Amino acid sequence: MKELNTDVAIIGAGSAGMAAYRAATKAGAKALLIDGGALGTTCARVGCMPSKLLIAAANAAHAAAPETGRLDTFGIRLDGTLRIDGTAVMDRLRTERDRFVGLVKKEIEQFPADALLRANARFLAPTRLSAGNTLVQARAVIIATGATPTLPDEFAPLGDLVATSDTLFEWPALPTRIAVFGTGLIALELGQALSRLGVTVRMFGKGGSLGGLTDPAVAACARQTLGAEFYLDCDADVVSIERVQQGDAARARIVYRTPDGKHRDEQFDRVLVATGRRPQLDKLALDASGLALGKHGVPLFDETRMQCRFGKDSRPASDGGGDGDPAPVFIAGDVDGQRPWLNEAADEGRIAGTNAAAWPDTTSFERSTPLAVVFSDPQMLMCGARFEALDPDTIVAGQSSFDDQGRARIEQVNRGLLRVYADKATRRLLGAEGIAPHAEHFAHLLAWSIQRGATVDELITMPFYHPVFEEGVRSALRDAMARLVETTHCAPPSLADAIGG
Ligand SMILES: Cc1cc2nc3c(=O)[nH]c(=O)nc-3n(C[C@H](O)[C@H](O)[C@H](O)COP(=O)(O)OP(=O)(O)OC[C@H]3O[C@@H](n4cnc5c(N)ncnc54)[C@H](O)[C@@H]3O)c2cc1C
Numbered sequence: 001m002k003e004l005n006t007d008v009a010i011i012g013a014g015s016a017g018m019a020a021y022r023a024a025t026k027a028g029a030k031a032l033l034i035d036g037g038a039l040g041t042t043c044a045r046v047g048c049m050p051s052k053l054l055i056a057a058a059n060a061a062h063a064a065a066p067e068t069g070r071l072d073t074f075g076i077r078l079d080g081t082l083r084i085d086g087t088a089v090m091d092r093l094r095t096e097r098d099r100f101v102g103l104v105k106k107e108i109e110q111f112p113a114d115a116l117l118r119a120n121a122r123f124l125a126p127t128r129l130s131a132g133n134t135l136v137q138a139r140a141v142i143i144a145t146g147a148t149p150t151l152p153d154e155f156a157p158l159g160d161l162v163a164t165s166d167t168l169f170e171w172p173a174l175p176t177r178i179a180v181f182g183t184g185l186i187a188l189e190l191g192q193a194l195s196r197l198g199v200t201v202r203m204f205g206k207g208g209s210l211g212g213l214t215d216p217a218v219a220a221c222a223r224q225t226l227g228a229e230f231y232l233d234c235d236a237d238v239v240s241i242e243r244v245q246q247g248d249a250a251r252a253r254i255v256y257r258t259p260d261g262k263h264r265d266e267q268f269d270r271v272l273v274a275t276g277r278r279p280q281l282d283k284l285a286l287d288a289s290g291l292a293l294g295k296h297g298v299p300l301f302d303e304t305r306m307q308c309r310f311g312k313d314s315r316p317a318s319d320g321g322g323d324g325d326p327a328p329v330f331i332a333g334d335v336d337g338q339r340p341w342l343n344e345a346a347d348e349g350r351i352a353g354t355n356a357a358a359w360p361d362t363t364s365f366e367r368s369t370p371l372a373v374v375f376s377d378p379q380m381l382m383c384g385a386r387f388e389a390l391d392p393d394t395i396v397a398g399q400s401s402f403d404d405q406g407r408a409r410i411e412q413v414n415r416g417l418l419r420v421y422a423d424k425a426t427r428r429l430l431g432a433e434g435i436a437p438h439a440e441h442f443a444h445l446l447a448w449s450i451q452r453g454a455t456v457d458e459l460i461t462m463p464f465y466h467p468v469f470e471e472g473v474r475s476a477l478r479d480a481m482a483r484l485v486e487t488t489h490c491a492p493p494s495l496a497d498a499i500g501g
């Protein structure tokens with residue numbers, strides 16, 4: 001066995017691990033990245049980038065498709081037929097995806113040769129790891145092993161008909177009919193894109209949720225808007241799932257009942273399972289780390305330091321354990337199960353890397369306002385506090401519909417609903433949820449405003465150009481202001497009052 005000594009050992013060379021490496025070395029520490037899987041990050045290989053490439057192709061097809069009537073509306077006639085070449089779509093996706101992956105790999109290649117160990121790591125002790133034929137002794141360890149798609153047992157009989165986001169982007173061409181399980185971010189983004197690329201899509205959810213939205217009014221609008229485009233049942237009654245053979249071809253046979261009680265028996269050439277992602281902890285032998293573990297075996301940690309702690313004793317946290325001293329072990333990215341977005345993986349990596357290098361003198365960092373965008377069309381946004389986490393008695397919800405919003409109507413994308421939540425006592429904006437055209441842009445304005453602690457009165461006096469989608473934000477703020485006046489009997493400052501009225 002080879003033996004290596006380092007200041008900071010980072011398990012996982014994904015977006016979080018690489019950010020941790022940069023932060024630790026910047027702070028003067030010697031750092032070692034350990035990764036036994038494919039390099040290039042989930043984001044570039046099988047996540048953010050290939051999914052957005054598929055969506056870009058889908059939206060191009062949707063804009064031109066005769067059945068949507070979009071071009072016709074503008075008086076533009078497309079003579080002849082529109083043909084989607086699925087092989088070309090997937091080839092272009094992979095070419096661009098490989099370019100992004102190549103850029104990440106190039107960055108890793110620029111790290112010193114001895115900075116990367118290609119093996120899976122497991123704990124022997126809190127700061128002692130086994131990785132292939134190497135023993136690694138570190139002053140501090142960072143867990144950055146990401147998450148992996150869940151594959152519930154009910155799909156096992158389908159064998160190779162099943163795809164997850166880890167395998168879909170390798171398809172040589174597009175399927176004809178697909179059943180999508182899940183109504184979360186991945187299902188919605190990929191399912192809608194496939195539908196727009198001419199694939200017949202049936203989407204089956206469980207429990208009624210949609211895209212992570214927690215505001216019932218926004219979720220209802222999203223269900224209606226997306227459900228007009230493809231079959232969408234957020235709480236599906238699936239009777240059976242089986243693999244059947246038709247000549248040379250295997251198919252997935254799915255029997256289900258529609259919300260209005262109709263019995264359907266259909267066959268599909270592919271099934272996409274997008275039923276969630278779970279932290280990758282199984283190969284880590286966490287028992288040997290002595291860390292306090294919480295839900296699903298994820299180490300308990302302090303969100304502002306990304307630092308784990310030792311278990312007080314061997315009992316699980318739910319049983320009174322897990323209250324021990326801070327450990328020289330840090331965690332970052334999807335593996336912690338908290339904020340599964342790329343920007344957060346990078347932020348958490350930076351915090352973990354900085355603190356691991358400085359251990360035991362760790363610093364508490366302020367976290368940014370949560371911000372999530374679903375790249376459906378219309379896009380969905382969730383900023384700051386989720387509606388479900390707010391006390392309805394202490395907030396007002398201002399809303400604006402995009403069904404008749406000026407710019408949205410000009411562009412013929414006038415669908416959606418935005419709801420903003422303001423605190424009655426402080427008049428501060430606390431959160432927002434919505435489904436609206438180009439929401440990715442004003443999602444940022446809203447998240448930045450929440451992070452700055454802005455009040456509704458301050459925001460409404462900000463400049464809003466005309467005609468822009470952001471005017472929909474002003475309408476929601478105006479509505480919130482009117483509700484604040486109504487419920488608190490407290491008039492806003494004069495300029496805000498004039499605009500709000
Ligand atoms: C389809 C899809 C679309 C997405 N779209 C978006 C989006 O549009 N916007 C957005 O913000 N986020 C998006 N995300 C989420 C985003 O991709 C993740 O939040 C981010 O990639 C997480 O980075 P990470 O470093 O935690 O994990 P990863 O990049 O997965 O890195 C983990 C690394 O750990 C390694 N590893 C695992 N176990 C071990 C072990 N025992 N020893 C050594 N190495 C190990 C793995 O090989 C891997 O390289 C998407 C995700 C998916 C799946």
Ligand SMILES: NC(=O)c1ccc[n+]([C@@H]2O[C@H](COP(=O)([O-])OP(=O)(O)OC[C@H]3O[C@@H](n4cnc5c(N)ncnc54)[C@H](O)[C@@H]3O)[C@@H](O)[C@H]2O)c1
Binds near residue numbers: 181204205211276
């Ligand atoms: N735009 C983005 O930022 C983006 C895009 C894609 C993915 N991601 C990240 O990846 C993470 C994982 O995405 P995801 O969509 O896999 O998970 P998710 O947790 O968002 O959604 C999973 C969905 O599957 C449903 N479900 C569970 N079991 C089921 C079953 N047996 N049958 C049918 N439905 C079932 C759940 O009710 C839920 O709606 C997200 O949390 C997200 O942060 C981000």
